[in-house]
Amino acid sequence: MPRGDGTGPKGQGPETGRGMEDIGQKRGGRGGGFxxxxxxxxxxxxxxxxxxxxxxxxxxxxxCPKCGTLMIRE
Ligand SMILES: [Zn+2]
Structure with a gap:
């Protein structure tokens, strides 16, 4: 058992952070517009x-407020 290394217990920290990062990216980094x-x-x-x-x-x-043509869904 490696002592002082902290590899075991520390693994939980980054893992949790990664999950949240993933969600944040999937929710859209751009301001939207499409x-x-x-x-x-x-x-x-x-x-x-x-x-x-x-x-x-x-x-x-x-x-259309300009020409009166019926609009379409973009
Ligand atoms: Zn128009």
């Missing part, structure tokens, strides 16, 4: 205007 989820922007296929997608209102029911 609207591939439940939230995002609606895009005008005519003039490329973007408006924030509103909950309960599908993009194809929203008219």
């Amino acid at each position: 609207g591939a989820g439940p939230s995002g922007d609606c895009l005008c296929p005519n003039c490329a205007e973007r408006v924030p997608h509103q909950l309960g209102t599908p993009c194809y029911k929203v008219k």
Whole structure:
């Protein structure tokens, strides 16, 4: 049994830290911006205007504020 080395008991420390690090990375290091989820922007296929997608209102029911074309989900 190695004494003073601390390899055995110390192994628990780094292991725990690693697990938390993994979760942190998977939750996304970037600030987000790709609207591939439940939230995002609606895009005008005519003039490329973007408006924030509103909950309960599908993009194809929203008219572009600029040109009046029905928006699409980005
Ligand atoms: Zn438009």
